[in-house]
Structures are given as structure tokens and as C-alpha cells.
Amino acid sequence: MKKLTPLADALDHILERAQPMDVVESVRLQEALGRVLAAPVTSDIAVPGEDNSAMDGYALRAKDAGQALAVSQRIAAGAVPEPLTPGTAARIFTGATVPEGADAVAMQEDCVLNEGVITITADVREGQHIRRAGQDIQAGEQLLAPGRRLRPQDLGMLASVGVATVRVYRPLRVAILSTGDELLEPGQPLSPGKLYNSNRYTLQGLLQGLGMEVIDGGIVDDDAAGTREALSRAAASADVVITSGGVSVGEEDHVKDAVRSLGELGLWKLAIKPGKPLAFGHVQGTPFIGLPGNPSSVFVTFCLIARPYLLKRQGCAEIEPPSVRARADFSITRVGTRQEYLRAILSIDGEVMRVSVGENQSSGVLSAVSRSNVLAVIPPGMTVSPGDTVEVFLLDLLSG
Template sequence: MALMPVDEALAQLLADVTALPAETCPLEQLAGRVLRQVVTAQVNVPPLDNSAMDGYALRVADAALPQIPVSQRIAAGEVGGPLQTATAARIFTGAPIPPGADCVVMQEDCEVLDGAIRVLQVPRAGQHIRPAGQDICAGEEKYVGGERLRAADVGLLAALGLAEALVSTRPRVALLSTGDELVEPGEPLATGQIYNSNRALLTAMLRGLGCEVRDCGIVEDTAEATARALRQAAEHSDLIISTGGVSAGEEDHVKAQVEKLGQLKLWKLAIKPGKPLAYGRIGKAAFFGLPGNPSSGFVTFLVLVKPYLLAMQGATKVLPEHWPVIADFDWPKAGGRQEYLRARVEVSEGRLKAVLYNNQSSGVLASAAWANALVVIPAGRVIQKGESVDVLLLNELLA
């Protein structure tokens, strides 16, 4: 059976997404959520012309006077009166500019006299004045919906006066680990056992995407236990993610049980690491079966599962950007699958270069912890040192 290319698999996955409902949440719960409404500014930001400095508001035409009496004092949050001719107003950062003034001279450029000032640097019109609407104008459409809100976005919504916004509900994700060899961290290891790193890794990435994660524990390697765990997970989840058990071995029960309980839509992709990834549905819940090797799970989650989760939440940008850098390595053997190599992008000789981790085995999780990028090598391509290659930046992928 021919392996499905990554781009084709992504297209099929995104076409099969069921969007989550929306809910209204307060500002403090918006970070990382996907906006589901249009936001149009109802106010100017700032609402009035205001001072960008502590200093004195005056008319440029009066700046050359030997003395300029200080006629009023305006602090932030106060509104001054019209500026009298040939006078200045003591003003502080953020305070509204009084009518009649056309510049602000910062206090360092003024000599303070008895009840007056002398300007030491000739100002220009508009100097140190932030005009009304400089940041945002009333009526301006700032968000169209589908944006994943970062901290700065939440701050901007607050600046527009919004106390809450309509966002997608958090995806409810059930996480299953399969493999009798797995032991949870903190427990003693017997011969032949390993610690379950996938659970911690995936939980961290899922919570970073705003998901509610339900840990279903380590599932016994039997058909009955696997079926029971999948049925229970499907009852109260939007998405089920399992690790391990999706290959074709005698102890790999996940794929067969998904086919019995629901529908398997994708299996075996032209991706390295991560070929045995599976996707399907059990009842209303979507299902991803990730490989058990930790670097395979890491790569397939970022390349395939994350875009799916973002699409579930109504995000308009779900695919990461590819950035060109210079290969600081040779890759002489063309593979039959699209490869994602753990790498570190560094500045060398004034250029961005990608350096590979020395062991690209799918079982080496240290490569993912060391890397800051994934180098994308299309199927059938060889790379010579100095060529341009595309990378996915992990800072973006993990954000």
C-alpha cells in the first residue's frame, strides 16, 4: 500500500474537522484561545491628544520668549483648561494636551524659573504629542475572528474596553498510553521497562494549545483493555490521542479496536519519523494514534495534530511557516518519505544555518529537547552542505 504524502494527509485531516462551539469568556481566560467574533473599535486609542513626556505644553510661537509663565498643571487623568497666550502648562506623561498648545517640551530641555520656564531647545509643532487615535481609530476593524489570542491581543482588547470576548470552547482531549513496558516517572523500573515520557510531553503541548486534558493512564496491551479504554474516552472527549499500538505487530491493538468501534480514515503516512500514525473517529470523538517512539510522537503531533486542533477551534492560520536557512550538513541519501530532522538554527558567518542533532533516531527524545527547529527534507531529495533548506521553528510550533 502506497504511503500517503504529508500534504495530502493534512488536507484530508483539515477537511474532516468538526468545529467546536463558542463561549463568552472574561479577559483573564482569553490567552491562547481562538477568537470567534469580529472586533471593531468603539473608541479612539488614545481618546485624546496626550503628552508623550513629562514636561511643558505650549505654543511653538511662544518658545523663544525669555520667560514663559506656567499657568496650570495637568496630571494624567486630569483635563486642563484652554492654554492662555504666552504661557505654558506643566504636563505629565499621558495627560491630555490643553486646547491651544501645539507641542510639548520635555522637562530636561527647560530651565525652571520662579513660576516660569525658559525653553532651551526650539521645539517643532506636534513634538512629543500623541494624537487621538494614534494607536487605534474608532470604527477600525481590529479582529475578524479566527485569531489565536496572545498576551498582546488580550491587552489590546482591554484597551478597546472589552471585558469579555467570544472564543472557542477548550478542546477536551483524552490521552491514552499503551505499552506494558511503560512505567510512570517516580516509580521503580524493572528490567525491560522504560519511563512514560510521551504522557508528560503531550500533556504539556496540549495544555499549551488551551486543551483540557484527561489522562486515561497506561492501557494494558490486550484487545479487551484497549477497546474498553477507547469506549470510555470517546464518551466525554472531542479528541482521543493514544501513543503506541498503531503498528502491525501482534501486541499493537489500537488500530484494530478503532476499526471495530468506529472508523479508521488514515493510516501509515509518508513521514519520517512517524509513519504508523493513524486517524479516525469513535462516535463523535476524533482519534489520533501516534507512534510510541517519543521523537515520532513529538514530530507527528506538531506537524499533523496541532493544525487539526487549531482548526477545531476555528483558527484561520493553522499551518506553520517554512523558513529558508542554509544547511550546515550533508544529507546524501534520498528517502522515500518526507523527513523532519531535529536541528538547531544558529547564526554563523552572518547567515542562519541549520545544524543537525547527531542522532536522528525516532527513540531519541534528547534531540527534540536540544533542537529549536525541524528541517524539512522532501521525499527523494538529497542535501549538500551550503544548500537552502526549509525549517519549521519550534518557538512557533510550540507557541
């Protein structure tokens, strides 16, 4: 029997061949969510541009706080204040520029106003409630490096320094093909021996979650000539071709031979569960990934193998999702020979993270994935007792 390939070895092989995208374009900030930066972004300005108030209250000199102070001016956000007259206070609002000569802000809750004069009821120290110029961002500071996949908070930060456009990599074009005579599309009448094509929608959603362009090649029948034609057509229009099904050892699994005839194929039996069969190669020069056909296997192998490959191709600097440790609310007494990725549910019990698993972990049971929010990792040869700590990957991070 051929030895099973460890996941890490297969992933290293694939990632070594992941050439990052080299097509760059400029997009408006409001169109940049999820895109990958191709050039560093540096701020031309300081944020905040001037010392400003962190509170609604009164700007003053700290040494004057022990006496009654006349209110000499009112400063709203956006206004340009006059220098502060010594021995007075300025009514000031959150975000407004602190006037020259003031070195503290007293909260309005700590001040009593009577006929234009304030008395301060709390201690005031120099620098109190003042946000210093440049404390957030310095002029000339690099804010984001190439390879950053832009998040909403990144866009907000870039907007805060006046950036209107960014240089990003073109979205990766990924063609997906579903193989099998047994497949029907949702909406068609179900007949004996047939089943609905769930993999198409799983893969489409996963790719869209990564911000990539999906080229839908539809269903490919179990036919050698048709499979070659579909793969050739997909390779001509895409940066990567991904198939589900057709890479096992069955007589009707034509994808392997079609890929070999059109390019090059490496085929592994991975030491993971679910998702043992996996193919990688190229079709007429276009990289090819062949995933298993079972729905849960498609999801798991995409997240563990296709996802990091695609992210590296897209130019992402960070391709490995973080994991956390959680306390098991389940037991595994049977020692496995493959690393298992259990579809599981993470919950918070006080300050303790707990993970539970459903009974049916079959590779054909997609409902277990839908109900889950994590993958719990069980290394080969490991048993689990309730209370043991296990590693888990958050599905929201794996699928987006």
C-alpha cells in the same frame, strides 16, 4: 509495496473533516489567555481619548517657541487642563492631556526654567511630541476577528478599550491513551523489558500548550477487549481521542482492530521521517488520531498533523506555523525517499541564522527533541552541503 502517502495529502484529508467547535462561552479577560475568539471585538472608544503628551516637557504654541514663556499651569496625567493662555507654556507630563490652544510639546531637556519662565533651546514644530486622539484605536474599529487565539498583548489591547469579557470557544477536550504492555509510569521500579511512558507527558504538555483540556486515559495494555473498552470510554468523554502506539502492523497492535470495530479507520504510511504510521478515523462518532509509538515520532507527527487538526477544531483561523530559512552547518549526502524533519538547533551568527543537527536522529531518541529548538526540513531526494539554505520550524511555535 503500498505507496507512501505525502504529508500534504494526509493533512488535506484530515483538515477537510475538522469541524470547528460550536460551544461558546463568555470569560473574563484575565481568564482568556490562549482561548480562541468566537465573536469579533470592536472598540467603543478611541485610544487615546484626547491629544496627549508623548514626553515630559512644556505644552505651547509652536509659533511662541522663540520667546521667553511664563509657565501658566501644571498638567499631570489624569488631570483636566485649562485652555492654554497665548504666550505662555504649560508644564506637562507624559500621558497628560494637551490643553486647548497648544499645538506642540517641547522636551524638558530642551527647556531652561528660571523663576517660572522657560526659554526653549531647540526648534519646535507644530504637532511635535503630541500623540493625537485615536491614533492607536478609533471608536467603532474592529480590533480582533473570530478565530484569533488570544495572546498577552491582545489582552492588554482589549483592556485598553475597557473590554472586560470576551466570547470564546470552549476548550477542546482531548483524551490521550498510551498503549503497550512494556510501559511503566515514572516512579515505578524499572524491570527487564519495561520502559517508562514518556509519550503520555509529551502529549499532555503539547495539548496544555494549546490551551486544551486533557483527559488522561492512562496506559492501555496490549489486549483486544481492554483496548476496545478504553477507546469506548475515552470517546464518550472527549471531543477527540489520540493514542500513541498500536497502529503499526504487529500482532500485539490492537488499536487498529478496536477502532474499526467501534467506528471507522483510515491508516496511512506517511512519506515522512520520523513517523511513518498514522491512523485517522472515529470511535463511536468521536474523531480519532493514532500516532506512532516511538517518542520522537509522537512529537513530530503531533506537531505536523494533530496540531493543525486540533487548532481548526478549536476554531483557530491560523493553523500553520510560520517557517524561516537558515544556513545549514551540516551535510546530508544520502538521498532519502521520505521528507525528513531533523531535530536541530538554530543559532544566530551576526545577521545569519544557522542550523546544526545532532548525530543521532533515531525516532526513539527523545533527548534529541529536548535539546532542539527547531525542526529542519529535508525534502525527499535532496542532499545538503554546509552553507545551503534549509527551511526550519520553530519548536516554540509548534508546541504552544
